[in-house]
Amino acid sequence: xxxxEYDQFCQELVDLDESMVAAFVLSNGIRGSHIKLDVPVxxxxxxxxxSRQTATVMDIVKSNERLFGEVGFVxxxxxxxxxxxxxxxxxxxxxxxxxxxxxxxxxEQAVRAKIEEGLAKKAVDSx
Numbered sequence: 001x002x003x004x005e006y007d008q009f010c011q012e013l014v015d016l017d018e019s020m021v022a023a024f025v026l027s028n029g030i031r032g033s034h035i036k037l038d039v040p041v042x043x044x045x046x047x048x049x050x051s052r053q054t055a056t057v058m059d060i061v062k063s064n065e066r067l068f069g070e071v072g073f074v075x076x077x078x079x080x081x082x083x084x085x086x087x088x089x090x091x092x093x094x095x096x097x098x099x100x101x102x103x104x105x106x107x108e109q110a111v112r113a114k115i116e117e118g119l120a121k122k123a124v125d126s127x
Contacts, residue, residue, distance in 0.1 A: 006032020009118045016110045022097030026051045054085060054093050062087060073108060086111055088119050
């Protein structure tokens with residue numbers, strides 16, 4: 001999938017709920033993104049660091065799947081924005097930035113449905 005399609009996927013994702021303010025597709029760097037907030041674009045070094053850190057955290061969390069079952073998402077709460085990290089496959093993660101309040105279950109269902117519709121299907125179609 002070309003990066004422009006990832007950007008479109010991210011825009012459609014954040015349009016699903018008012019609390020979603022940003023979305024990223026991370027896979028060996030940022031493949032696509034969309035940010036509702038009026039903030040500067042991430043510097044390349046910050047984008048690369050975010051991608052590397054996400055891969056590391058997801059690898060650690062996923063290493064316990066044999067003990068606890070499949071990872072649904074990882075939630076990180078910061079002062080101004082929360083991040084929900086959704087593993088798509090072994091190298092791809094969708095990150096959604098959220099502002100409170102939000103319904104965690106509704107967000108999870110919406111993001112999972114969009115991933116199934118937009119990313120998982122396209123990955124299969126490209127094989």
